[in-house]
Amino acid sequence: MAFTRIDGRLVHWRESGPLDAPAVVLVNSLGTDFRIWDAVAAALSRDWRVVVYDKRGHGLSEVPPGPYAIADFTGDLLALADRLGLERFALIGLSIGGLIGQDLALRRPERLTALVLADTAPKVGTAESWSGRIAAVRRGGLAAIADPVMERWFTPAFHSGRPDDLAGWRNALLRQPADGYVATCEALRDADLTAAIGGIRVPTLAVAGDGDLSTPPDLVRAMAERIPGAGFALIEGCGHIPPVEQPARLVALAGGHLERYGRG
Template sequence: MAFTRLGHGLVHWRESGPAGAPAVVLVNSLGTDFRIWDEVAAALSANWRIITYDKRGHGLSEVPPGPYAIGDFTDDLIGLADHLGLTRFALVGLSIGGLIGQDLAVRRPERLTALVLADTASKVGTAESWNARIETIRKGGLAAIADSVMERWFTPAFHAGRPDDLAGWRNALLRQPADGYIATCQALSQADLTNAIGSVPVPTLAVVGDGDLSTPPDLVREMAQRIPGAGFALIKGCGHIPPVEQPDRLLTLVTEHLEKHGRG
C-alpha cells in the first residue's frame, strides 16, 4: 500500500506495470475503492504503467469535511499525478470517475493522451434525487440504500449467478465512509458538464453496460455525441460496474482505444 499527503489529506494509491511505460489512471465510482479495478489493472499492467487510487472520502483515503465539488476531485487527481511525475497520461473513469475525467479534459486537456468514459454522463441524476439519497443515508446509514444500489450496479443475471460476489460488493459499499459518500453525493448533485464537454479535444471512447440503471445507454450515448469525435460502445450483459461484471469486454475496448491514442 502507498499513501501520499496532498493538500486535502492522505491519499491511498497503488502503482503497477513497467515504470517507463505510458501511464493510465483508473478512477473508480461512487461507493467503491480502487479494488474495483483489480482484474482490469492486472491485465493492463503487462504493457502500461497503471495507477489506481481511492478518491477523497473513499477507501483508505482521508475524508475531508464536505460538501465536495467535482473540481475538488479533479484537483486531487492533478496533485497525485504531479507527485508521481505524470506529465501526460490516459484516464479511464467509471461513473463519477468519468465526470472527473470530463472535468480534467475540459480544464487541462494537455495532461491527457486518451480518455475512456465508462457508465457516466455529463450530468448524472438531479439535485432532488441526490438530496433524497443523502437524507436516506443520514437516517439509516449506507445499509438503507445498499440493496437498491446493488440493483443498479449489477444485472439480474449477476444477482442470480454470482450471489457471493454480490454479497462481497455489498459489503464493500457498506464499509465506505458514510460522510465521504454523502459529500460526494453533494458534488454529484451540482455537477453539470453538458455544455463544457463540447470543447474536449482528447480522443474519447464512451462505454456503457446495456443493463445499466444508473446511467442508461441513451444517456451515455448523448454525452458521447457532445464530445467531438468520441466513440461509443455497448457492453452486453452488464450493469453499471463493467470492471466487475464484464472485465474482459471492458478490457478489450479500453486496450483498443489506448493502443490507438494512449501512447502519445
C-alpha cells in the same frame, strides 16, 4: 498499497506495470474503492503503468469535510499525478470517475493522452434524487440504500449467478465512509458539464453496460455525441460496474482505444 499526503490529506494509491511504460489512471465510482479495478489493472499492467487510487472520502483515503465539488476531485487527481511524475497519462473513469475525467479534459487537456468514459454522463441524476439519497444515508447509514444500489450496479444475471460476489460488493459499499459518500453525492448533485463537453478535444471513447440503471446507455450515447469525434460502445450483459461484471470486455474496448491514442 502506498500512501501519500496531498495538501495535508492522506491518499491511498497503488501502481503496477513497468514504470517506464505509458501511464493510465483508473478513477473509480461512487461508493467503491480501487479494488473494483483489480482485474482491469492486472490485464493492462502488462503494457502500461497503471495507477489506481481511492478518491477523497473513499476507501483508505482521508475524508475531508464536505460538501465536495467535481473540481476538488480533479485537483486531487492532478496533485497525485504530479507527485508520481505523470506529466501526461490516459484516464479511464467510471461514473463519477468519468465526470472527473470530463472536467480534467476541459481544464487541463494537455495532461491527457486519451480518455475512456465508462457508464457516466455530464450530468447524472437529478437534484431531487441526490437529495433523497443524501437524506436516506444521513438517517440510516449506507445500509439504508445498499440493496437498491446493488440493483443499479449489477444485472439480474449477476445477482442470480454470482451471489457471493454480490454479497462481497455489498459489504464493500457498506464499509465506505458515510460522510465521504454524502459529500460525494453533493458533488454529483451539483455537477452539470452538459454545455461544456463540446469543448473536449482529447480522443474519447464512451462505453456503457446494456443493463445499467444508473447511467442508461442512451444517456451515455448522448454524451458521446456531444464530444467531437468520440466513439461509443455497448457492453452486453453488464450493469453499472463493468470492471467487476465484464472486465474482459472493458479491457478489450479500453485497451484498443489506449493503444491507438494513449501512447502519445
